Amino acid sequence: MANPDRSTELLWGATSRRGLSLERIVRAAIELADAEGLTAVSMRRVAERLGFTTMSLYRHVPGKAELIDLMRDEVIGEKVDDGTGRRAGWRAELEAWARAELALYQRHPWLIESHGSRRVPGPNAVAGFERALEVVARTGLPPAEVVAVVTLVGGFVESAARQVIETAHTERRTGVSEEEWWGGRDSLFEHLDRYPTLSRLYREGGYDAPLDPFEFGLQRVLDGIEARVRDESRDENACVVCGKAVDTAATGRPRDYCSRACQQRAYRMRKG
Secondary structure (H helix, E strand, O other): OOOHHHHHHHHOOOOOOOOHHHHHHHHHHHHHHHHHOHHHOOHHHHHHHHOOOHHHHHOOOOOHHHHHHHHHHHHHOOOOOOOOOOOOOHHHHHHHHHHHHHHHHHHOOHHHHOOOOOOOOOHHHHHHHHHHHHHHHOOOOOHHHHHHHHHHHHHHHHHHHHHHHHHHHHHHHHOOOHHHHHHOOHHHHOOHHHOHHHHHHHHOOOOOOOOOHHHHHHHHHHHHHHHHHHHHHOOOOEOOOOOOEOOOOOOOOOOOOOOHHHHHHHHHHHHO
């Protein structure tokens, strides 16, 4: 486990990151992880890649755990923002942020392996988080919900990326695509007739053209957030039935209905 204080010093510049040392060490480690995965990264392998002794690396970074913290923040700084959705509303901007996150995982699959709840974030990671918070804050949601929305979308992207990366890794390792592998599971399919809903959906084409899990899931997550934003911004002086303006009562409790007709309609709906 990384020393959080030492990681903070390295990430936030208490120790200089200029020159041959740290920059080259971090870049070499990233290249190694991109090529062979995070398990291939060790102080010895990075030193060999650079043509130095292992001990020379320890003068600049305490160990692998702190090195991974530096690697993560370095690649997070590469995130490409093509401007999609900018100034087009919070939903389009948040969607663009999510897509950039997924693309980052696809460029550096080892990022999935490096996740942890107690990793010290660096300046690039915090800057990305700040950007997402600023977008969601414009919705007018309460502060705790702004943080929760960004965490929700980020968690969804991480989960989707993990699935994409694991599938791609398995296909490369085996040389067999997902479609080919499942297409050869006749011995399994013989047992599935006992499940009526699954069988019916299969017969009705539910598996003929599968929806992209990321695309489908992202839009549904955003739909839910949009519904919450609408609820939060709804006019408190609007009729709960038709949405028309309600005259504010001079005294007594606030009115829920714009007319007697809407009040009776609400009563019938409750009874129904």
